[in-house]
Amino acid sequence: MEKQVELVVYGAEVLCPSCVNLPSSKEQYDWLQAAISRKFGGNGVTYKYVDIFNPPEEEPYKDFATRVVDEDMFYPVVLVEGEVVGEGNPRLKTVYKALEKHGLQPE
Known part of the structure; x- marks a missing residue:
């Protein structure tokens, strides 16, 4: 079985104050999943x-969620394998590059 690359999106129902004209965090999460599936196929990435x-109570998710709030980060914040690759308005190119760095190949 191939290695699964973890992509985590931290966000909220309420838009971040600096992200008024952008889609919600959940909409961007869904959009990222669709775009990544089109480029890399349906396997190889686990989404959260x-x-x-x-x-959730489990670590490291709880700690990083607290950090997003405490540091007033622009959300959604996108992490690939624990590395921040997007904040506020994530760029697909940057996310793709991070996934490729962790071994995913475009189909």
């Missing part, structure tokens, strides 16, 4: 959405 105001 974390609500920063109601994070």
Whole structure:
């Protein structure tokens, strides 16, 4: 079985104050999943959405959600294998590059 690359999106129902004209975090999460599936296929990536105001108890998700709030980061914040690759308005090119760095190949 191939290695799964973890992509985590931290966001909230409420738009971030600096992201008024952008889609919601959840909409961007869904959009990222669709775009990544088109480029890399349906396998190889595990996706997780974390609500920063109601994070799961498990680590490292709870700690990073607290960090997003405490540091006033623009959300959604996108992590690939624990590395921040997008904040506020994630760029597909940057996300793709991070996935390729972790071994995913476009189909």
